[in-house]
Amino acid sequence: MITTVMIDLDGTLLPFVQDEFVKLYFGGLCRKIAPMGYLPDKAVKDVWGGTKAMITNDGSRTNCEAFWEYFRRENADLPEIQPLCDEFYTKEFDEVKACLKYKPDRRGFIDGIKALGLQTVLATNPVFPYSAQLTRMNWAGLSESDFSYITSYENSRFCKPNPKYFEELLEKINRKPSECVMIGNSAAEDIFPAEKLGIKAFLVTEFLENPENLDISGVMQGSLSDAAEFVKSLI
Numbered sequence: 001m002i003t004t005v006m007i008d009l010d011g012t013l014l015p016f017v018q019d020e021f022v023k024l025y026f027g028g029l030c031r032k033i034a035p036m037g038y039l040p041d042k043a044v045k046d047v048w049g050g051t052k053a054m055i056t057n058d059g060s061r062t063n064c065e066a067f068w069e070y071f072r073r074e075n076a077d078l079p080e081i082q083p084l085c086d087e088f089y090t091k092e093f094d095e096v097k098a099c100l101k102y103k104p105d106r107r108g109f110i111d112g113i114k115a116l117g118l119q120t121v122l123a124t125n126p127v128f129p130y131s132a133q134l135t136r137m138n139w140a141g142l143s144e145s146d147f148s149y150i151t152s153y154e155n156s157r158f159c160k161p162n163p164k165y166f167e168e169l170l171e172k173i174n175r176k177p178s179e180c181v182m183i184g185n186s187a188a189e190d191i192f193p194a195e196k197l198g199i200k201a202f203l204v205t206e207f208l209e210n211p212e213n214l215d216i217s218g219v220m221q222g223s224l225s226d227a228a229e230f231v232k233s234l235i
Helices: 018-036 040-055 063-074 082-090 092-099 107-115 130-139 163-173 187-196 224-233
Strands: 004-007 119-122 180-184 200-204
Touching: 004 163, 018 040, 018 082, 018 092, 040 063, 082 092, 082 130, 092 130, 107 119, 107 224, 119 163, 163 187, 180 187, 180 224, 187 200, 200 224
Parallel strands: 004 119, 004 180, 180 200
Antiparallel strands: none
16 A cells, blocks of 8 residues: 655756756855865866765765765865855755746645545655755745655755665654655666565656666656656555
8 A cells, every 4th residue: 555655856847958957056055165265177077976876875974974084085175064065055046046947835835645535645765964955855835844755965865776775764753664655757766676676667758867768668757746646546
């Protein structure tokens, strides 16, 4: 019996192309930390390096710890900036919503799922702090109270596409794979790792991500509205 719907954020609830988001994000972050002596090209390189440290995290520490261990090691001669970055995600980061293709209002989608008596979980890749997840949720017209659990780099020890991300999430929300549905726009990150564990999945194709050209012919797919109908069909 389905009890829980896991939903991706970027490219699923939020209508944008990843490359455009990344460009605006790095531009804003670099401007924020430049006064502390961080050069843009080096900072971008080190943020990507820290992101890789999270994606390859073996579970021995949180993604937050994995990121900052790497970043601080690469910038040992520069001032500490974690508090400054925390401030960025609650202030300037909001400007990155300029990447949105249109202003989304996902209230109806989320309320429709909850009206079915189902739990909603924001299963966004936990490479950002909790505050950044909340800021981006707001772009979709949503808030913290719309989800029973939200993955972030503070509360996660794995990242997509590692199936252990979903294993950890299932443990945190006390659910079995057979009780869950995953809705996302990335074949490699959202769909196949979830299905590997026995979680039913639906691929949202409006902003489809499949650079690996994986065979998705056998995957349930369509619009976000189609995803809602798919969920209904499972009850």
